[in-house]
Amino acid sequence: MRLAAVRDAENQGLGVSPAGPYPGPVTLLERDDELATLRAALAGALDGQGSGVAVAGDAGTGKSTLLDAACAERQSDLRVLRGSCDPLRTPRPLGPFRDIARDAGLGSLMTGDDTMLAQVCEEIYEALRTEPTVLVVEDLHWVDAASIDVLRFLARRVDAMPLALLVSYRDHEVGPRHSARPLLGDIAQLDGMNRLQLRALSVAAVRDLVDHTGLDPLEVYALTGGNPFFVTEIAKEPDGPLPASIRDAVLARTADVTPDDFDVLQLVATSPDVLPDRVLPALRVDLPTLRRLDATGLLTRARGGLVFRHELGRQAVESTIPPGGGPRLHARLLEALEQVGIGEPAVLTHHAVEARDRDKAVRYATTAADDAIRAGAHSEAAAFLQTALDNLNGAIPVERAGLLLRLGFQQYMTSRLAEAIDTVSETFPLWQQAGDSAGLAAAYEACAVYEYYSARRRQAEAHADRAGTIAKEAGQELSYGIAQSTRGYLAYHRGDVDLALMCCAEADGIARRQEHAVLALRSELVTAVVALAEGEMEARARVVDCIEVALANGWDELASTGYSNVVHLDVEQRRFRAAERVLAQSIPFTIERDIPICRSWQTAVRSRLRFAQGHWGAALEDADQVLDGEGMPLARLWPILVRALIPLRTGAADDLEALFEAAWRLAEQLDEPRRRLALLSALAERMWLTDVPDTRVTDFAVSEIEALGSSPGSAWAVGELAVWLGRLGLLGTPPAQVAEPFRLAIEGRAEEAASWWRLAGEPFAEAMAWSDSADPVQRALAVELLDRLGAMATADRQRVILRRDGITKVPPRPRERTRANPAGLTNRQLDVAKLIARGFTNAEIAARLYISPKTADHHVSAILGKLGLPNRRAVVVRADELGLA
Numbered sequence: 001m002r003l004a005a006v007r008d009a010e011n012q013g014l015g016v017s018p019a020g021p022y023p024g025p026v027t028l029l030e031r032d033d034e035l036a037t038l039r040a041a042l043a044g045a046l047d048g049q050g051s052g053v054a055v056a057g058d059a060g061t062g063k064s065t066l067l068d069a070a071c072a073e074r075q076s077d078l079r080v081l082r083g084s085c086d087p088l089r090t091p092r093p094l095g096p097f098r099d100i101a102r103d104a105g106l107g108s109l110m111t112g113d114d115t116m117l118a119q120v121c122e123e124i125y126e127a128l129r130t131e132p133t134v135l136v137v138e139d140l141h142w143v144d145a146a147s148i149d150v151l152r153f154l155a156r157r158v159d160a161m162p163l164a165l166l167v168s169y170r171d172h173e174v175g176p177r178h179s180a181r182p183l184l185g186d187i188a189q190l191d192g193m194n195r196l197q198l199r200a201l202s203v204a205a206v207r208d209l210v211d212h213t214g215l216d217p218l219e220v221y222a223l224t225g226g227n228p229f230f231v232t233e234i235a236k237e238p239d240g241p242l243p244a245s246i247r248d249a250v251l252a253r254t255a256d257v258t259p260d261d262f263d264v265l266q267l268v269a270t271s272p273d274v275l276p277d278r279v280l281p282a283l284r285v286d287l288p289t290l291r292r293l294d295a296t297g298l299l300t301r302a303r304g305g306l307v308f309r310h311e312l313g314r315q316a317v318e319s320t321i322p323p324g325g326g327p328r329l330h331a332r333l334l335e336a337l338e339q340v341g342i343g344e345p346a347v348l349t350h351h352a353v354e355a356r357d358r359d360k361a362v363r364y365a366t367t368a369a370d371d372a373i374r375a376g377a378h379s380e381a382a383a384f385l386q387t388a389l390d391n392l393n394g395a396i397p398v399e400r401a402g403l404l405l406r407l408g409f410q411q412y413m414t415s416r417l418a419e420a421i422d423t424v425s426e427t428f429p430l431w432q433q434a435g436d437s438a439g440l441a442a443a444y445e446a447c448a449v450y451e452y453y454s455a456r457r458r459q460a461e462a463h464a465d466r467a468g469t470i471a472k473e474a475g476q477e478l479s480y481g482i483a484q485s486t487r488g489y490l491a492y493h494r495g496d497v498d499l500a501l502m503c504c505a506e507a508d509g510i511a512r513r514q515e516h517a518v519l520a521l522r523s524e525l526v527t528a529v530v531a532l533a534e535g536e537m538e539a540r541a542r543v544v545d546c547i548e549v550a551l552a553n554g555w556d557e558l559a560s561t562g563y564s565n566v567v568h569l570d571v572e573q574r575r576f577r578a579a580e581r582v583l584a585q586s587i588p589f590t591i592e593r594d595i596p597i598c599r600s601w602q603t604a605v606r607s608r609l610r611f612a613q614g615h616w617g618a619a620l621e622d623a624d625q626v627l628d629g630e631g632m633p634l635a636r637l638w639p640i641l642v643r644a645l646i647p648l649r650t651g652a653a654d655d656l657e658a659l660f661e662a663a664w665r666l667a668e669q670l671d672e673p674r675r676r677l678a679l680l681s682a683l684a685e686r687m688w689l690t691d692v693p694d695t696r697v698t699d700f701a702v703s704e705i706e707a708l709g710s711s712p713g714s715a716w717a718v719g720e721l722a723v724w725l726g727r728l729g730l731l732g733t734p735p736a737q738v739a740e741p742f743r744l745a746i747e748g749r750a751e752e753a754a755s756w757w758r759l760a761g762e763p764f765a766e767a768m769a770w771s772d773s774a775d776p777v778q779r780a781l782a783v784e785l786l787d788r789l790g791a792m793a794t795a796d797r798q799r800v801i802l803r804r805d806g807i808t809k810v811p812p813r814p815r816e817r818t819r820a821n822p823a824g825l826t827n828r829q830l831d832v833a834k835l836i837a838r839g840f841t842n843a844e845i846a847a848r849l850y851i852s853p854k855t856a857d858h859h860v861s862a863i864l865g866k867l868g869l870p871n872r873r874a875v876v877v878r879a880d881e882l883g884l885a
Contacts, residue, residue: 029205029228031066034196038070038166041194045164046077046132052158052165054140054187057198060229060312063168066198067136070166078164079103079131084138084302087272087311089353090368090384091144092346093377096137097124099303104128117146117376118592121153125161128154132162139311140169145179145594146377152183152591159192159855160846171197177630179379191855200226213238229312236297250316253296261292262320265299269318270329270354273347274305282336330354345371346380349387361391369406376556376593382410401430401439405446412450413557415596415631420450437474441467445483452490453597455633457670461490481510481519489526492533495673497712500530521549522558529565533713535573540566560590560598567602571609572674572716573739574760579609600631608638610830613883614763614789616646618827637666637675641682648686649764651793660686664696677717684724689797702730715739722746727772741765745772754778761883763789771798776807783811790824824866832859836872837879 028035034055041051055063071080081104083096092098097106097120104127106120128135137143137151151167158165167183174180187193201209206224207217209231215238224230233249254262264285268275280290290306293299298317300309308314321329334351337343345368352360369384385407392400404427411420424446431440444467452460464487471479488503504527511520525546531539543566550559563586570579583606590599607622623639640663647653660683667679680701687694705721718735719742725731726746734746741760744753750773757766763785770782779802786795792813802810825833835845842856849856860872867882869875875884 028062028066028069029208030201031062031198034066034198035070037194037196038066038164039073041164041166042070042074042078042134045134045162046074048132048162050158050161050163050165051192052155052163052167052187052190052194054184054193054195055166055168055198056171056195057168058172058200058227059170060227060310061198061200062228063198064138064310065228067138067166067168071134071136074134077132079133080136081133082136082138085140085142085144085147086274087139087142088346088350090346090349090380090387091142091147092273092344093144093146093372093375093380094120094150095144095346096147097150098344100135117149117594118589120375121150121592124150125154125157128163129161134164134166136166136168138168140167140180140183141173141178143169143180144377145379146372146375148179148183149376149592149594152186155183155186155190155193158190191858201228201231202226206231210235210238229310247316247319250298250313251320253298254317257292257296261289264289265293265296265317266321266325267329267332268299268306268308269314269321270326270351271333272314272350274303274307275333276305276340276342278340278342279333279336280306282339283332326354327356331357334360344368346384349384353387353391358391358393362388365391366403369410373410374554378410378413378594382407382414382416385410397430397434398436398439401427401434401436401443404430405439405443408446408450412446412453413595413597415600417450417454417597417632421447421454424450437470438476438479441471441474441476441479441483443467444470445479445486448483448486448490452493453632453634455636455666455669457490457494457672461487461494464490477510478514478516478519481507481514481516481523484510485519485522485526488523492526492530493672495712495714497530497534501527504530517553518555518558521546521555525558525562525565529569530713532566532569535713535715540569540578556593556595557598560586560593560595563589564598564601564605567605571605571612574612574716574741574762576609576613576761579605583609596630597632600626600629601635604631604635604639607642610827611638611642611646612762612765615825615830615883616650616790617824618830620646621827633666634670637663637670637679640666641678645682645685648689649791649794651796656686674714674717677714677721681717681721681724684721684728688724688727689794697725697728698730701725702732706733706735716742719743719746723768723772727768741769745769748772748774750774750778758880763883764791764794767791767794771801776802776809779807780809780811787811787814825863829859829863829866832856833863833867833875833882834884836860836863836875837882837884839876 038053041053044051055066057063074080081100083099085091085096100106104124106123106127135154137147151165154161154163154165169180174184184195187195203217203221203226206221206226209228210217210220213235215234220231220234224234230249233253237249237252254265257265264283267283298308298313299306301307308317330351334348334355334357337348337351345364349361349364349368352364365384365388369381369388372378372381372384385403389400389403389407392403404423408420408424411417411423424443427443428440431437431443444463448460448463448467451463464483467483468480468487471477471483484503485507488500488507491497491503492500504523507519508523508527510516511523525543528539528542528546532543543562547559547562547566550556550562563582567579567582567586570576570582583602586602587599587606590596590602603622604626607619607626610616610619610622619642623642626635626639627643640659644656644659644663648656663679663682667676670676680697683694684697684701686692687697701721702725705718705725715737716739719738722731722735722738723742723745731746738746741753741756744750744756750769753772754766754769757763757769767782767785767789770778770785773779773782779798783795783798783802786792786798796813799810831849832845835848840848842853842860845860846853846856864871864875867875869878875882
């Protein structure tokens with residue numbers, strides 16, 4: 001794979017030239033296939049078929065040059081928007097999109113309005129779908145979390161837009177926990193998205209580059225490793241001695257620069273972001289100086305300012321700054337930016353830190369954190385607050401404790417619970433030293449929340465009690481009310497309804513006296529959730545109202561807590577359609593607002609929902625996301641059970657003991673009735689299926705079911721365990737408090753129970769209800785339903801029981817090719833299948849899901865194959881049976 005040599009070596013690594021965005025065609029070496037991929041993406045955007053390409057490679061491999069070359073060929077046909085990420089200590093929230101805001105007409109980003117990220121995503125989407133566009137975002141290795149969310153939003157819709165989405169990054173700088181990882185995962189899976197890996201040049205390519213220079217190609221290759229930027233820099237000065245390093249090659253370009261001009265180069269090198277034109281006069285950089293520096297070929301213009309053509313060039317010049325010189329240069333830049341009144345807080349923070357101006361670093365970092373929180377960039381907010389803490393100089397204890405408390409909250413929001421607990425615990429002696437009882441109570445209350453989500457309920461309750469005691473003894477009424485609200489929430493989860501309602505009533509009274517809207521809403525939310533758990537359906541509307549108020553006021557954590565609780569109860573109480581509607585809103589909300597702590601919980605709930613609906617492939621997909629990620633331990637119980645029960649039912653695994661043991665340890669640690677009941681039901685099912693006794697079922701569950709079931713709100717969990725114990729012949733006196741479908745089963749009304757489950761949309765429960773019937777025909781129907789669901793191990797167990805009971809007409813095992821498999825659909829295929837069942841055409845499905853008609857067609861074909869159905873009409877006819885209605 002060979003191309004002609006690069007003849008215009010000056011273009012290597014170009015950004016934007018003074019004459020326009022691209023200086024003209026660039027001929028590349030050994031990039032035929034990569035350039036063809038980019039050309040296809042741009043041609044597709046022009047035709048209305050969007051796609052995306054991620055260009056990966058080391059620094060200097062020509063990522064920018066490749067993008068320049070592709071865009072230069074189409075700049076007369078396509079709108080080209082270009083943003084970049086900068087090597088700041090903490091990135092600017094939405095930095096690359098702020099770069100393109102003016103050209104793209106993004107009003108909210110231009111004015112700096114406090115717009116929610118969801119609205120920003122919609123505004124960018126609308127701006128990019130109006131005309132064929134190339135959107136280039138470079139240097140993802142320096143990206144912020146909010147920008148990643150926007151890019152993921154666009155990537156999932158790109159094939160429904162006239163857009164070529166091009167991104168570049170240094171792959172070796174994007175580790176497993178890097179904020180760009182979710183986007184790169186999408187790129188690997190989504191239709192219409194491609195990844196290009198740029199490799200070093202071969203010896204033959206280096207020979208072409210240094211042709212007619214007199215340089216030895218083998219020596220140049222050995223020195224540069226085939227890095228295009230390094231080779232080009234050396235080729236620019238062929239008459240000089242071969243440099244010992246690329247740094248020497250870059251600095252050779254400055255040999256004729258005067259000391260004063262070199263000072264300006266160093267000044268520009270201290271600014272990882274663009275140095276705005278408006279600040280140049282304040283730095284006494286005049287036009288003649290700029291002309292002389294332009295002759296070095298190291299600088300260019302981009303986004304209304306001055307910037308190095310390549311980051312490696314900037315680093316080379318920056319390395320010449322003498323010890324102690326960097327802070328002075330950063331101080332000059334900071335003073336100039338303040339003088340002209342420009343500069344985002346993130347940029348000002350960077351320069352203040354490097355200038356070692358601690359007071360300004362604290363001020364700007366705190367402001368940057370506030371901006372990041374408003375933008376829904378909680379990861380960046382945590383980083384800015386850490387910067388502020390690192391620069392506190394002789395601060396009074398209260399100031400430091402206050403910043404630590406804020407940092408702990410952002411760590412909690414981003415699912416870094418262990419760090420959050422350590423951070424807030426550090427404030428205890430500081431509040432005590434300052435004699436600040438309100439602060440100390442707030443710290444204990446925060447730790448109570450973080451400990452609970454870490455699945456340590458006992459520690460959480462102790463912290464909440466301690467917070468309340470401190471606040472009450474100090475006469476801090478508001479702090480006491482907040483602590484009581486948290487204590488009430490913990491009591492609800494333990495099943496102590498009386499204590500929960502008492503605490504919330506006390507907190508509500510305090511909120512009204514203190515006119516504290518957040519506490520009042522929090523108390524109302526918990527009270528409504530308690531009522532809903534006990535079966536008061538009118539309370540659901542109250543929970544939803546609380547969520548709407550929280551959303552309207554920007555109280556992210558409270559809104560997400562409301563979502564998490566209502567959808568959990570919707571699934572627990574088998575309101576599956578309602579649960580789907582909530583999750584369709586709540587999961588995007590947690591993504592757009594950068595709240596992984598709540599996203600983990602809601603994904604776990606969706607895993608349980610898909611499991612109950614019989615969509616086991618989708619359920620496992622969600623369970624794996626929770627268990628393989630770094631979500632909160634509290635959310636892990638149901639994903640563990642999903643991972644264990646699906647292979648148990650399908651016969652796909654032999655040894656599941658480790659999963660059941662992990663679930664048992666977690667349930668014991670939590671010590672909450674409803675969670676333990678769910679696990680005991682799973683253990684009872686395993687015992688029924690395998691015929692292997694389990695003392696936790698034969699002893700603990702049997703003796704404790706009445707005690708465990710006495711907790712208000714446990715009717716569903718108690719009912720499920722009671723039915724499984726009945727199948728094992730272990731149920732004595734049925735518990736009084738069981739939900740309707742389980743009551744029907746316990747009373748022997750199998751047909752009514754099966755009908756209830758069919759209407760609810762839980763096919764496995766429907767099949768098992770039929771299996772409890774005394775009618776051989778209905779029991780045979782149970783086997784057929786289980787076969788269709790893919791629960792082959794359960795179906796085979798039923799066959800054994802039927803034959804044992806003397807029933808001869810036992811349904812045979814279906815052949816693999818005739819078996820429908822609705823359980824095998826992924827989440828995306830499930831979305832498409834439900835639209836097929838509603839009669840949508842491929843074009844309508846494409847428009848609804850932001851995919852191309854061609855992609856919709858691929859999904860439809862895959863779905864029909866998995867379901868074993870001949871056409872779309874068959875999906876519509878069997879929608880109820882397949883759980884797609």
